[in-house]
Amino acid sequence: AHFSGKKSGSSKAEVSRDGKSAGTESGTFRIAYFEMDSLAANFDMVKELKAEMLKREETINSEMDRLSKNLQQKFNYYQQQATSGAMNQEQSEEASRIMKNMDDEMKTRKQALDSEYSDFVMRRQNEIKSKIESFLKEYNKTKDYSYIVSYEQGLFYYKDTAYNITADEIKGLNASYKSKKN
Numbered sequence: 001a002h003f004s005g006k007k008s009g010s011s012k013a014e015v016s017r018d019g020k021s022a023g024t025e026s027g028t029f030r031i032a033y034f035e036m037d038s039l040a041a042n043f044d045m046v047k048e049l050k051a052e053m054l055k056r057e058e059t060i061n062s063e064m065d066r067l068s069k070n071l072q073q074k075f076n077y078y079q080q081q082a083t084s085g086a087m088n089q090e091q092s093e094e095a096s097r098i099m100k101n102m103d104d105e106m107k108t109r110k111q112a113l114d115s116e117y118s119d120f121v122m123r124r125q126n127e128i129k130s131k132i133e134s135f136l137k138e139y140n141k142t143k144d145y146s147y148i149v150s151y152e153q154g155l156f157y158y159k160d161t162a163y164n165i166t167a168d169e170i171k172g173l174n175a176s177y178k179s180k181k182n
Helices: 034-043 043-084 089-143 167-181
Strands: 029-033 146-150
Touching: 029 034, 034 043, 034 146, 034 167, 043 089, 043 167, 089 146, 089 167, 146 167
Parallel strands: 029 146
Antiparallel strands: none
16 A cells, blocks of 8 residues: 555654644644753752762761771770780680671671662652652643653754753742742
């Protein structure tokens, strides 16, 4: 049918540069995009998440430093006792067991802190994603885009800036976030 020039029952939408359908029954088909890196740099909720992540990382690092120093102090104490001859074989074995337990506890605590941190980041990223999706759903009620995608370097090779809604999205998300925060 295609090569014979005969028309088939289905029609493909041809879209002009202004996003309007070029004479099809299916209506318009428009795609908008937003710059993900600009959104990440300017959305207050993302900025707060980055600050919270940094604070939690510092807390984890300080706790691990404290545990490491305790372990090192205990090791130095036992090392001093062993070299001065103040420890017998049984005490030396007990000291080794205590050191191994402290090291195991430190590793277990590090795993727990890392897991809590990962869960926190994942939850917050999902909140941000949900907030963006909700905003875009509301935003699109008056814009009638068929798709709104995020532009990330290397994923798309061409973009027409006429359909860039990043500024609208950042403004709307920050306004919405500030109103719900207050």
